[in-house]
Amino acid sequence: MLLLIPLLPFLGFLVNASFGRWLSKTMSGGVAVAAMVGSFAASAAASWTLLGMPAGGRVIDQDVFTWISSGDLLVPFALRLDPLSMVMILVVSGIGALIHLYSTAYMHEERDSEYARYFSYLNLFAAFMLVLVLAPNFLVMFVGWEGVGLCSYLLIGFWYHKTSAADAGKKAFIVNRIGDFGFLLGVLLLFSQFGTLDFHALARGISVFAPETARFGTLSVAALLLFLGATGKSAQIPLHVWLPDAMEGPTPVSALIHAATMVTAGVYMIGRNAVLYSHAPGVLELVGIVGVATAVMAATIGLVQNDIKRVLAYSTVSQLGLMFVAMGVGAYAAGIFHLFTHAFFKALLFLGSGAVIHALAGEQDLRRMGGLRKELPITYWTFLVGALAIAGIPLLSGFFSKDELLYRAYANGHPYLWFFGSLASLLTACYMFRLVILAFHGERAPDAAAKHGAGHDGGDVSQGAAHGHLHDAPRPMAIALIVLAVGAVLAGYVGLPGVLGGSNRIESFLEPSFTVESAHAPASTAQPAETGGEAAGSAALEGGLMLTSTLVACTGIGLAWFFFVRRRDLAEAAARRFQGLHRLLLNKYYVDEIYDAGIVQPVRILSEQGLWRVLDVGVIDGAVNGVAVTIGGASGALRLLQTGSIRAYAASLMLGALLILGYMLWW
Numbered sequence: 001m002l003l004l005i006p007l008l009p010f011l012g013f014l015v016n017a018s019f020g021r022w023l024s025k026t027m028s029g030g031v032a033v034a035a036m037v038g039s040f041a042a043s044a045a046a047s048w049t050l051l052g053m054p055a056g057g058r059v060i061d062q063d064v065f066t067w068i069s070s071g072d073l074l075v076p077f078a079l080r081l082d083p084l085s086m087v088m089i090l091v092v093s094g095i096g097a098l099i100h101l102y103s104t105a106y107m108h109e110e111r112d113s114e115y116a117r118y119f120s121y122l123n124l125f126a127a128f129m130l131v132l133v134l135a136p137n138f139l140v141m142f143v144g145w146e147g148v149g150l151c152s153y154l155l156i157g158f159w160y161h162k163t164s165a166a167d168a169g170k171k172a173f174i175v176n177r178i179g180d181f182g183f184l185l186g187v188l189l190l191f192s193q194f195g196t197l198d199f200h201a202l203a204r205g206i207s208v209f210a211p212e213t214a215r216f217g218t219l220s221v222a223a224l225l226l227f228l229g230a231t232g233k234s235a236q237i238p239l240h241v242w243l244p245d246a247m248e249g250p251t252p253v254s255a256l257i258h259a260a261t262m263v264t265a266g267v268y269m270i271g272r273n274a275v276l277y278s279h280a281p282g283v284l285e286l287v288g289i290v291g292v293a294t295a296v297m298a299a300t301i302g303l304v305q306n307d308i309k310r311v312l313a314y315s316t317v318s319q320l321g322l323m324f325v326a327m328g329v330g331a332y333a334a335g336i337f338h339l340f341t342h343a344f345f346k347a348l349l350f351l352g353s354g355a356v357i358h359a360l361a362g363e364q365d366l367r368r369m370g371g372l373r374k375e376l377p378i379t380y381w382t383f384l385v386g387a388l389a390i391a392g393i394p395l396l397s398g399f400f401s402k403d404e405l406l407y408r409a410y411a412n413g414h415p416y417l418w419f420f421g422s423l424a425s426l427l428t429a430c431y432m433f434r435l436v437i438l439a440f441h442g443e444r445a446p447d448a449a450a451k452h453g454a455g456h457d458g459g460d461v462s463q464g465a466a467h468g469h470l471h472d473a474p475r476p477m478a479i480a481l482i483v484l485a486v487g488a489v490l491a492g493y494v495g496l497p498g499v500l501g502g503s504n505r506i507e508s509f510l511e512p513s514f515t516v517e518s519a520h521a522p523a524s525t526a527q528p529a530e531t532g533g534e535a536a537g538s539a540a541l542e543g544g545l546m547l548t549s550t551l552v553a554c555t556g557i558g559l560a561w562f563f564f565v566r567r568r569d570l571a572e573a574a575a576r577r578f579q580g581l582h583r584l585l586l587n588k589y590y591v592d593e594i595y596d597a598g599i600v601q602p603v604r605i606l607s608e609q610g611l612w613r614v615l616d617v618g619v620i621d622g623a624v625n626g627v628a629v630t631i632g633g634a635s636g637a638l639r640l641l642q643t644g645s646i647r648a649y650a651a652s653l654m655l656g657a658l659l660i661l662g663y664m665l666w667w
Helices: 004-022 025-051 083-106 112-134 138-156 163-194 199-207 218-233 242-248 251-260 262-272 274-278 281-302 308-328 332-359 377-391 397-411 415-440 475-495 505-514 539-566 568-577 579-586 588-639 646-666
Strands: 060-070 073-081
Touching: 004 025, 004 083, 004 112, 025 060, 025 073, 025 083, 025 112, 060 138, 073 083, 073 112, 073 138, 083 112, 083 251, 083 262, 083 332, 083 475, 083 505, 112 138, 112 251, 112 262, 138 163, 138 218, 138 242, 138 251, 138 262, 163 199, 163 218, 163 242, 199 274, 218 262, 218 274, 218 281, 242 251, 242 308, 251 262, 251 308, 251 332, 262 274, 262 308, 262 332, 262 505, 274 281, 274 505, 281 308, 281 415, 281 588, 308 332, 308 397, 308 415, 332 377, 332 397, 332 475, 332 505, 377 397, 377 415, 377 475, 377 539, 397 415, 397 475, 397 539, 415 539, 475 505, 539 568, 568 579, 579 588
Parallel strands: none
Antiparallel strands: 060 073
16 A cells, blocks of 8 residues: 555656657646545555554554665665654645646646646656655665655756746756755765664664763764755755745646645654754754744745745745754654644645736736735635735644744743744744735736736746636636645644643654654653653743734734835835845845855856866866777787788687696696
8 A cells, every 4th residue: 555655646657758748638637636646545545544553553664675685785665654654645645636636727728748748747756755755764765855856856947948947947956966965974874883774773773872962973963964965955044045946837836846745855854863863962953043044034035025936935945944943942743743734825825826827927026916806716815814824823724833833942942943933933924914915905006917928938827817807716726725725724723732722633643753663662662752742831831922923923914014005105115225135135145146156156167267177178088088099009909910811820829828838837
């Protein structure tokens, strides 16, 4: 059953990649959607089986085949389902299926062959992500890890005729390779120390050591190297620069990358190696600091962006930062809980923005929108639910998960992380409702529908707007939006906190995945890692922090309403008065420009002027050409021995035999 989960979307990829040019759009889209629905059904069935097992032994292993066998190294290609991977496969396959369904309408203007190519990439992306989260060891995880990196390149650069899209795809690929270099070094270091790549075996081996509180030892170095890989995949400082540019791909791709798949891989990897990180408290502190810095930085940038998808992109970077804050304080379950709820409301927001872009013939500039609330009612109301959820309004999913991770940060002794995390939450509510107001309220810009795109030329398309009228989301898109809106409301109730009469079931369910245990050990033998589940905190403290979070969310929404509805002139005046700060935020703190000036251009100049001539021309080309000249000269000398004379050949044979005989007798 486990093998079917990634295999079905992989088969969908094979069908569309091999026969897509001969298939109709209905067939191509149907195959891709059916593959994802089948994967979700298999995930649900496997999850049901897992839930029926005893709480301390919820692990299902499946060895598919022996992959690598060399000396003491035996690596099976295997899959493992436990509470953590169960949450992930349901998110990836479920949200992924809705995004595939949405795409059947959104990408309908593409040519048949391009339509099939798109769905083949989308299926392959989902297959690799499912392999990543079901991996029982680092090597199988690395297959999925690199696979989603490849697919991100293919999907972000899907409209490869568009220079900005092709460049964005290459940027995502290169930046991720930087992080992956550290990830691979960390894996090799752990293998050299423990002789295994299996997550359970590594956890048991690591657990015999004391936490490295007084020194920065091997475990800390390994954890730091793995974290470098996580910063690349999950777009944390300083490797966050690829994610906003990923908006060059089709909008459903943005939803898939940002909500359910690739960007959550880094958070998942840290959770999967919770025992390692609990034994490296210095690195864990760094994880929290990097996370909160990323959350605040991205939120400030989101305040001034004018591209609807770019606002959401920086929102994703910021929300990922909050997940890393949870990981950094040891609240692994809280981080995964926020990952779970975030998948619903962020997919909803991206697909909602896609419906707006679809209606406006490819328009993405918020300044050319407005007044869409009445003309796009389904899109508006579902988008509003997503915006309220991400802002942290009570009784919606984002409220429960965000409050839980901020509470854990405070209760586990990191009040400064709580403060800056709350600041990021305030900014989130503010920029999200700025987006809602600019896109859906007020008066519609007169030229909002003037731009007409064509998908095969590399742009998001519209059917209705091209005919001169706005239209709400077509049925497949509307179904996806409504289902995700329901999820954005209800998903948080699996973690209802004790202060509201719940028992935070998702935290207790996930807890065994963060402990040291054998795959089939009874629960009594499990040794818990420091997960934050044991953090002391009174109901009064939790209730007070919950009230504070609610006030923060309402304040952010109120600020947006004041500056962009009541006193729009004050927002414009502030932008003029603080022109330098506004320009700094609009240009994303000039990080891309700094990288270009400090790294890209020096390497290019050095390569063109010096390094290229010395190494490439002198050493590499010289060595290759030298081998060719040597072989050519030797063959010329050997050619002279081919005289065609039988006497000469016989004499050569006799001479050779005498030399060999003489050597043997002398020896």
